[in-house]
Structure formats: C-alpha cells, structure tokens
Amino acid sequence: MSFSENYSLTLLDPENRLEDALRLDAWAFPMEIPFDDLLRLQHAIPWGRFWGVEARDSSASSELSGMYGAHTLRAFPVPGAEVACGWLTWVAVHPAHRRRGLLRSMMMHHFNDCRERGEAVSGLAAAEAGIYGRFGYGAATPQMSLTVPRGAALRVVAGSEALTPEMHIWDPALHGDEIARLHRDVARLPEGIGRPGWVTWETPELRESCDEDAPVRRHGLEALRVLIVRDASGAARGYARFRRKPVWDRDNAEGVVILRDIVALDPAATHLLWSILLDLDLTSRVDASLLPIDDPILSLLVDARAAKPVTHDLHWLRLIDVPRALAERRYAAPLDVVVGVRDELIPENAGLWRVRVNTEGAAEVTPSDVDPDFTLDVRELGAAHLGTVSLAALAQAGLVEVHRPAALARAATAWSWPVAAGANWIL
C-alpha cells in the first residue's frame, strides 16, 4: 500500500527537520519534558533512515503528519548467529491524521527498504501491544520485572568474595567504553549458546542514548550511579547502573533502588553485584525490569517468589524474508519439515517452505510443493524465531494448524533455544 494522493514521504535531514520531528513526537507521545529542553537533549534518531510524512495541502507549513525510522543493526543476535536487522523506531502519526492508513503505508515502505538492504528480520519495541501483530510482528522477547526486598538471601557462589567492587557517579567519558564492551560481550554468553535478541549498542546514536543521563529525564531523582566489579587483574567482570529514590514512611527509611541495567560475565560477578544492590543503606527494595525471563537472579534468590516476578512482551520480531531468516539462524536439533506460511503483506514469504536442519544445527530452506506438516502466519514464525516462544505452545493456542503432530513436536524442539531471549533495554 502506497501513500494516498494527500500525503508524500520524504527523507528527513538532521539540519532542518529535528524540530519538526520532535514536535510530532510530542504530539504522539504526551511528555513531561518542556519542548525547549527536549530540543537540547540527545536523541537516538537514525538519520539517513528517518522518514517523514507530509500532507500535500500543508505546503506552507513544515509540520509532519507522520514519521518512522529504522536502526541499521548488523549484529542482531538470533539463535546461533548475528544477523542484519532493520529495527523500527520513532513511529508516530499526528493525532489529526491518525487512522487514515499512514502507519500501514510507512510499514510497507519499511518492509521494502529492509528487503533492499538485505535485512531478513525487523524488530521493534511496541508502545502498545495491540498495534503490530497485524503487520506480521510476533512478540518474541518477553521481559521480567522484579521487586526484590532488601537483604533477600542469595545462594552462595564461589569466587564472589575475590572480586572487587567500585562505585561511581556515572560518567560516560570515564566508564562508557568499558560498560559498552561488557554489554556487547554478554550477548555471546553462555559460551557456545549466546543470548538471542540481546540488542547491543551497535550504532553511535544508540550508544549515545544509552550513555545519557540528562537531569530532565531523571524525574527529580539523583544522577545515575555505576557499580563495577573487577577480578584480581583489574578486568571488569560486570556492572550495574542504578539510582536511588528516597522514601520515608514516618521515620522509617524505605528508599528504592531503581536498576537501569545489570550485566555480568560470570556467576561470581552476578552474585556480588546483587549482594551490593540488595544491601544499600536507607533502602527497602530493588526495582528491576527489562530482565530476560530466565535471568540468573531468579535462580540465585533463595525465595524468588518474594521478588514478585511479572512478565510481559518487550520486543517484537517480523520475518521480512522468510527463507533467508530461517536459514540465518541455528536450530537445537536436526529436522526435516515442510512449513506452510501465510503472509498478507509480503507475498514472497507466503507458500510452502522445506526446512532441513543438519546435525550442526544449520538449515537449508527451499520452496516445496508437498503438503505442509504445519501452517502458520508469519507473525507466529516471528514470535518463535528467537527460541523462547514455543511453536507447540502457539499450536495449543490455536495459532498453528498442525497437520502432523509428530513433525510439529520435532520442529518445536528444533526451534527452541537453551536460554531465553535477551530483554535488556528499549530502543
């Protein structure tokens, strides 16, 4: 679907269109930050791949009716591999122009752009869960939030006491490179497995936005702190970034530690980071979110129930080029099945695909003309792509039509992955 005669799409440039883009952003997303402050902040805008929709009848005004951008990721982790991915972002339609098909037209433009760039998958973090399923995105990466009581007991981990902690006020010039390395390296752990979906700070604008701690974004709280733990050689093994919220109930200190992110390369570092976070004076709990649903802290806590885990969707995935995307990832078991795929928006994806996986987990994906073992919408294929959402579970919800149960059982095993998809931030 292309834009109607009333609208046109244009590539936005950073010199002239930043203010227009932020004005539209402030229309689409109600904000606490005054517009003048917003103009001075850093924004993770993927210039060069940032598109605006203009109404043709408003040629005298520079106001945008819609916009979207895409981060060009080249090391997006899928099971057993790192692949090219067009990460959809900055999607907004002005309230005066909504429900006229602008988003739908922008999505079709994005899909064509991804295909031209050789990106077989697209990801996103959805503002609302109801928006993107109709465009073939499936919820692939769930996230977990925890409220961990201060002093919660952790299981013992050998080597934790041999590490040295240090704590600083966050300064990207001093700590940024070291933290970014840890954040990148953890995507390849557990060794030989890797963490699918753990998006790293690949582009300069993503790195800048993860480094930022602008006072207007702190909601009145203190500056960001960073806790780093080092081994005997001085090498950083993990970090946590957090701020504290002071809370007093009569004379009782019930402050909250708000965790921004936590990364550890080994169990000892995980143990020490959490031990310190759970023992900060004048606090009563640690609030953590954007954690993978199998984050090690769940196994470390003696009483994980007391941390009240809550999960919901975080990242959504869309297969832009089905045969290529299925061949780019690795599988957990050998397989030979024929999959029937429906895709109303990208006709090249629709049809029958034979997926043959060898003993190394590598797949060959070819068109087929035999009856499929199971049939599903491209949305479900996206949901299952990172190995966390099970094809068998989707079938139990009626979202996969199973023609041969034994083949689906083998496929569900092969599609799965030993660790959950890597929720860690919103980009």
Ligand SMILES: CC(=O)SCCNC(=O)CCNC(=O)[C@H](O)C(C)(C)COP(=O)(O)OP(=O)(O)OC[C@H]1O[C@@H](n2cnc3c(N)ncnc32)[C@H](O)[C@@H]1OP(=O)(O)O
């Ligand atoms: C990856 C990201 O950037 S997420 C950020 C998304 N942006 C926002 O949430 C900001 C506020 N909202 C908006 O800017 C707009 O309402 C948008 C972008 C969500 C939708 O834009 P529109 O141009 O109105 O969407 P469009 O007219 O193309 O609608 C396409 C379809 O999506 C549906 N839809 C649109 N928004 C929503 C929503 N919030 N919830 C559920 N369905 C929605 C429409 O009903 C329509 O359905 P249909 O095709 O079955 O008839």
